[in-house]
Amino acid sequence: MTSPALENDLRAAIRTIPNDPKAGIMFRDITTLLGSARAFRRAVDELVQPWAGMKIDKVAGIEARGFILGGAVAHQVSAGFVPIRKKGKLPHTTVRIAYSLEYGLDEMEMHDDAVAPGERVILVDDLIATGGTAEGAVKLLRQMGANVLAACFIIDLPELGGADKLRKLDVPVRTLVAFEGH
Ligand code: AMP
Numbered sequence: 001m002t003s004p005a006l007e008n009d010l011r012a013a014i015r016t017i018p019n020d021p022k023a024g025i026m027f028r029d030i031t032t033l034l035g036s037a038r039a040f041r042r043a044v045d046e047l048v049q050p051w052a053g054m055k056i057d058k059v060a061g062i063e064a065r066g067f068i069l070g071g072a073v074a075h076q077v078s079a080g081f082v083p084i085r086k087k088g089k090l091p092h093t094t095v096r097i098a099y100s101l102e103y104g105l106d107e108m109e110m111h112d113d114a115v116a117p118g119e120r121v122i123l124v125d126d127l128i129a130t131g132g133t134a135e136g137a138v139k140l141l142r143q144m145g146a147n148v149l150a151a152c153f154i155i156d157l158p159e160l161g162g163a164d165k166l167r168k169l170d171v172p173v174r175t176l177v178a179f180e181g182h
Helices: 004-013 037-047 065-076 132-143 162-168
Strands: 015-018 026-029 058-062 080-086 094-100 105-111 120-128 147-156 173-178
Touching (some): 004 173, 058 132, 065 120, 132 147
Antiparallel strands (some): 015 026
C-alpha cells in the first residue's frame, strides 16, 4: 500500500480521457505523469520500493508504456531490461504466448535468450485492468524458467479483477493508484 498523499499526488498527475477509445471507457493517460519530473521519479521509486535492496536480475516491460517505466525501474534497481512485445516485432528467435484481451485474443513475444532459468524478474506495466496482458507475460516469463518476484503497475482498475488474477498465480502485485470503473 502507498500513502494517501502519494496516491493523491500521482492521481493528480494522470490525465483521464473519457470515452476513449470507445464509449464508457475512461482512458488513463500517463504521459502527463511521465512529463512531470517529480511524479515520474516518485512513481518509479515507489513501484519497486518493497523489493529495494533485493537482488533483481531483470525487469520485464510490456509494450509500449511498460518500456518507459520498466527501463527507468531497471536502471533504478541495477537490473537488465527485457522487452515483451506484440508478435512479429522482435528481431531474434522468440517464444510466444496467446493472451486474452477484454474482447478477443492476441499474442506477445520475448526473445528466447532474454531470461536465464532461475533469474529473478520484476514485471512492469502502466496499468492493470482485466489482467489478461500481465497474466500472459507472467506465463511467458515462467515458461523460460524465470522466477517472477512481482508485478508492478502505476494504475489498478480493481473492478476488473486483474490484480487478483495475478495474485492467484502467486505473483505479488504492487499498484500505486486505483480508479473506479473501466
Ligand atoms: P488488461 O490486459 O485488461 O489488464 O489491460 C492492460 C493493458 O491495456 C495495459 O497495457 C494498459 O496500458 C491498457 N489499458 C487497459 N485499460 C486501459 C485504460 N482504461 N486506460 C489506459 N490503458 C488501458
